[in-house]
Amino acid sequence: xxxxxxxxxxxxxxxxxxxxxxxxxxxxxxxxxxxxxxxxxxxxxxxxxxxxxxxxxxxxxxxxxxxxxxxxxxxxxxxxxxxxxxxxxxxxxxxxxxxxxxxxxxxxxxxxxxxxxxxxxxxxxxxxxxxxxxxxxxxxxxxxxxxxxxxxxxxxxxxxxxxxxxxxxxxxxxxxxxxxxxxxxxxxxxxxxxxxxxxxxxxxxxxxxxxxxxxxxxxxxxxxxxxxxxxxxxxxxxxxxxxxxxxxxxxxxxxxxxxxxxxxxxxxxxxxxxxxxxxxxxxxxxxxxxxxxxxxxxxxxxxxxxxxxxxxxxxxxxxxxxxxxxxxxxxxxxxxxxxxxxxxxxxxxxxxxxxxxxxxxxxxxxxxxxxxxxxxxxxxxxxxxxxxxxxxxxxxxxxxxxxxxxxxxxxxxxxxxxxxxxx
Numbered sequence: 092x093x094x095x096x097x098x099x100x101x102x103x104x105x106x107x108x109x110x111x112x113x114x115x116x117x118x119x120x121x122x123x124x125x126x127x128x129x130x131x132x133x134x135x136x137x138x139x140x141x142x143x144x145x146x147x148x149x150x151x152x153x154x155x156x157x158x159x160x161x162x163x164x165x166x167x168x169x170x171x172x173x174x175x176x177x178x179x180x181x182x183x184x185x186x187x188x189x190x191x192x193x194x195x196x197x198x199x200x201x202x203x204x205x206x207x208x209x210x211x212x213x214x215x216x217x218x219x220x221x222x223x224x225x226x227x228x229x230x231x232x233x234x235x236x237x238x239x240x241x242x243x244x245x246x247x248x249x250x251x252x253x254x255x256x257x258x259x260x261x262x263x264x265x266x267x268x269x270x271x272x273x274x275x276x277x278x279x280x281x282x283x284x285x286x287x288x289x290x291x292x293x294x295x296x297x298x299x300x301x302x303x304x305x306x307x308x309x310x311x312x313x314x315x316x317x318x319x320x321x322x323x324x325x326x327x328x329x330x331x332x333x334x335x336x337x338x339x340x341x342x343x344x345x346x347x348x349x350x351x352x353x354x355x356x357x358x359x360x361x362x363x364x365x366x367x368x369x370x371x372x373x374x375x376x377x378x379x380x381x382x383x384x385x386x387x388x389x390x391x392x393x394x395x396x397x398x399x400x401x402x403x404x405x406x407x408x409x410x411x412x413x414x415x416x417x418x419x420x421x422x423x424x425x426x427x428x429x430x431x432x433x434x435x436x437x438x439x440x441x442x443x444x445x446x447x448x449x450x451x452x453x454x455x456x457x458x459x460x461x462x463x464x465x466x467x468x469x470x471x472x473x474x475x476x477x478x479x480x481x482x483x484x485x486x487x488x489x490x491x492x493x494x495x496x497x498x499x500x501x502x503x504x505x506x507x508x509x510x511x512x513x514x
Contacts, residue, residue, distance in 0.1 A: 100514065103208035104132040104147070105199050105220035107187070111426045113138050115236040115312050116214060118335035121145040122508050133202055133220075141338040150202055154194050176275065184279030187216040188299070193287050195219030196226070203227045210307075210514055215240070218284055218302050226291035230307040230514065237427040237448045238318055238455070239311050239327065241300050242269035246321040252450025254458055255319045273298055308510055313427065316497040317434070317455055328510055331502040332431040339390055340408035352383045352402065353419035353482055358411065358429055359389070359445070366424060366445055369467055370397055373422055373443075376474035377403050382482070385414065412436070419488075420481055422474075425449030425464075430456060434495040435502075439487035441477045443467055460490035 104120050106113070117138070120130050124146035131148040142149045184190065196219035199211065203223065211224035211231040224231035240249045247253035248268040256262040277299050284302060285295040296302060303309060309327045311318075318329070347354050357373045359366040370386060377384035378400035386405045388394050399405040411429065415421065415436035423429045425442040430452050433440050440462035442453040453464040465477050481487045 098512070099128055100210070100512065101129045101206060101208040102131070102511075103199075103202060103206055103211045104130065104134075105195070105211060105213045105217050105223075106132055106134045106138070107191075107214045107216050108135045108137045109214065109216070111428045112214065112234075112236045113141055114335045114337045114428065115333035116234050117141055117145045117147070118333040119212070119234060119310070119312075119507065119511070120147045121335065122333075123511060126508060126512070128512075131202070131206055131208070133199065144338045152195070153198060176272075180272075180275045181279050184276065184283075188218050188276075189280040189283040192219030192222065192284060196223040196287060196291065199223035200227060203229065210511075212511070215303065218280075218299070219287065221302050221306065222284070222288055222291055222293060225288075225293055225305060231305075232308045232310060232511065233303055233306040234310050234312065236312040236333070238313055238451055239309075239321055239323055240448070241303060241323065242273060243321040243323050246319050247451070247454075248272055249448065249451060252444065252454050254454050273300065310507060310510070312507075313431070314498040314501050316494060316501060317431070317459075319455065319458075328506060329501075330507040330510075331498065331505045332428075332435075333507070334412060334428065334432055334435065334502075336410045336412060337408075340387075340410050345385065345404070345406060345409040345414065347385070347414075347417055348383060350383055350402070352381055354417055355382045355384045355420045355422060355478065356387070356411070356414055356418045357384060357422040358387045359424040359426075359443075366467075367392060367396060369424075369443060369445070369469075372469070372471050373474055374399060374403050374405065375471045376478060379471075379475060380478060382419075382478070385409070387411070420478065422478070424467075425452040425456075427452055431498065434461060434491055435498055437488065437492035437495040439481050439491045441465065441474070441481055443469060443474075459494050460486060461494055462487055462491070 102123055106116055123130050132142045133150045134142050136151055139149055199220045200223045211229055213220040213233055215233055215235045221231055247265055256265050280299040284299055311329045312333050314331055315329045359370055374386055384403035387408050394405045394407055397405050411432050415432055415438050418438045421433040421438050422441045425444045440456055442456055442462055442464040444450040444453045445467045456462045457464050463477050463480055465473050
């Protein structure tokens with residue numbers, strides 16, 4: 092169904108290549124294109140083919156920190172190597188939030204002058220694009236393709252992997268951790284962000300998260316049934332997940348063998364997080380079990396870097412949504428997209444978080460009884476035990492199926508497109 096000519100709008104998307112965030116963000120753009128709107132995406136060369144396949148027009152960032160792909164050689168922010176919260180915060184500020192903001196803002200303003208969009212839609216980390224839209228007096232929306240990351244009453248602090256607080260002491264712990272993390276990140280972000288805003292004729296912010304809160308809408312592309320209870324601002328809109336496949340996986344095919352063994356899909360991050368050794372331990376664990384394993388490496392790892400076995404296939408990619416319909420178990424790093432696809436397919440998980448939001452996704456899976464979690468350094472025997480635990484009990488599958496049914500219902504009634512069109 093296309094919109095009428097009088098309702099046709101011009102959307103400018105300002106996106107960063109966040110690996111797994113790209114398919115859902117471009118899925119939003121594609122839905123608007125399918126509705127007959129004009130959509131232009133300002134993005135990195137690394138996602139050019141994905142942008143064009145969505146039907147949107149493509150404008151490359153002229154200056155940006157990312158290279159032409161997400162291989163380790165092109166990544167300057169190697170967050171998986173850092174253990175110190177201070178170094179992690181500084182790296183995120185320098186490479187994602189504050190560092191690119193000034194250049195991004197001026198590039199977005201240039202495209203706004205040329206394209207005259209009705210609204211700007213940005214990645215969660217694109218602070219410069221948000222400020223540019225404000226400066227141009229245009230509304231802007233923010234896409235958040237994972238759980239809600241801003242500090243909110245009722246939710247554990249992002250990145251901790253903690254379950255919801257139950258006692259007074261745990262609530263105090265959460266508030267203290269949120270305050271400390273906001274101050275730490277603000278120390279590295281706020282001075283540069285406010286300097287940019289001053290130059291753009293905008294008022295200074297009290298804290299850096301206020302840049303996101305200034306959005307007309309914060310679209311959280313996850314399920315309310317998956318998220319812990321939170322009390323965010325009225326601009327926050329939970330839409331259900333957007334589960335488009337990445338363009339680099341869409342043409343691949345794979346058929347499971349007729350061996351009568353349970354099928355286990357193992358897949359880690361589509362970007363580099365130092366997951367090579369973890370993937371090899373997963374393969375070694377599956378090789379010793381009465382299962383058939385399928386391991387997808389993604390674009391960041393060459394499958395020949397891994398040692399397969401008779402009952403474990405190692406490939407670069409397959410469309411996960413198709414394979415998951417036949418799976419008995421998914422082993423994953425806990426990326427939001429993989430977790431959502433697994434639940435929608437009703438498949439339980441073994442989650443091996445490597446960082447970022449993955450410990451938070453893992454605790455949401457385990458709290459709902461839809462899987463178990465082990466550490467990224469888990470041994471072959473520990474991974475073997477985790478796989479046996481999940482496959483030996485129907486309770487995990489039943490929990491995944493219940494949660495998946497609720498998520499599918501939420502997706503069918505998603506307000507995403509109507510809210511984007513309602514300007």
